[in-house]
Amino acid sequence: xxxxxxxxxxxxxxxxxxxxxxxxxxxxxxxxxxxxxxxxxxxxxxxxxxxxxxxxxxxxxxxxxxxxxxxxxxxxxxxxxxxxxxxxxxxxxxxxxxxxxxxxxxxxxxxxxxxxxxxxxxxxxxxxxxxxxxxxxxxxxxxxxxxxxxxxxxxxxxxxxxxxxxxxxxxxxxxxxxxxxxxxxxxxxxxxxxxxxxxxxxxxxxxxxxxxxxxxxxxxxxxxxxxxxxxxxxxxxxxxxxxxxxxxxxxxxxxxxxxxx
Ligand code: PEP
Numbered sequence: 453x454x455x456x457x458x459x460x461x462x463x464x465x466x467x468x469x470x471x472x473x474x475x476x477x478x479x480x481x482x483x484x485x486x487x488x489x490x491x492x493x494x495x496x497x498x499x500x501x502x503x504x505x506x507x508x509x510x511x512x513x514x515x516x517x518x519x520x521x522x523x524x525x526x527x528x529x530x531x532x533x534x535x536x537x538x539x540x541x542x543x544x545x546x547x548x549x550x551x552x553x554x555x556x557x558x559x560x561x562x563x564x565x566x567x568x569x570x571x572x573x574x575x576x577x578x579x580x581x582x583x584x585x586x587x588x589x590x591x592x593x594x595x596x597x598x599x600x601x602x603x604x605x606x607x608x609x610x611x612x613x614x615x616x617x618x619x620x621x622x623x624x625x626x627x628x629x630x631x632x633x634x635x636x637x638x639x640x641x642x643x644x645x646x647x648x649x650x651x652x653x654x655x656x657x658x659x660x661x662x663x664x665x666x667x668x669x670x671x672x673x674x675x676x677x678x679x680x681x682x683x684x685x686x687x688x689x690x691x692x693x694x695x696x697x698x699x700x701x702x703x704x705x706x707x708x709x710x711x712x713x
């Protein structure tokens with residue numbers, strides 16, 4: 453983690469939680485984050501509940517005057533219209549969402565979203581002033597055939613096509629090797645750092661070195677309380693996107709505390 457960049461931790465709840473458990477989880481995370489801020493610690497935290505609970509969690513976070521940002525796991529790029537089952541950036545904004553994931557590996561590989569569609573989402577999110585977390589990462593066979601950097605580079609370049617330099621302050625990249633997501637297999641800090649360094653070099657090529665230095669790159673893939681600190685020590689790892697461990701307050705807050713500067 454570079455001291456100039458504030459660490460950012462996201463909790464991706466995926467298709468988990470219900471009303472009661474989501475509210476309880478959000479409430480305890482809000483209290484934990486407030487304590488850290490009261491102690492003068494610096495860290496940004498976002499939670500990504502399922503769509504249907506966004507208004508409920510939004511109200512709970514607002515009522516607690518929480519510093520925890522509300523995130524959405526996905527979005528459709530159009531503003532409104534005949535797109536049955538989809539949700540627009542404007543609708544997300546309307547219920548208090550401040551940050552949105554684009555291109556999560558489960559969207560890419562289970563729902564089969566392609567880079568062009570992901571790019572439309574990234575542009576819509578940034579255009580409307582929200583923070584966008586663009587997720588990239590290689591599959592196991594790609595890692596085993598030495599394609600990690602090539603795959604990440606392609607996903608970053610295509611995902612960020614036509615993104616303007618003045619939108620970069622709202623961009624976060626999440627490097628999430630697909631083989632590490634939900635598997636208990638975590639990338640070694642060195643391998644993760646290597647991928648992050650390469651992604652930052654691609655950002656530098658696209659937007660210049662200074663702009664690239666300001667973009668935060670999260671690692672995701674089986675991050676736990678036990679491995680977070682070692683990962684976060686790496687100079688280009690600026691936070692974590694957490695799935696499984698984000699569903700337990702104690703585990704998630706231990707990761708948040710490891711990131712707090
Ligand atoms: C994720 O869903 O983005 C993720 C990294 O999941 P997990 O932490 O469970 O591997």
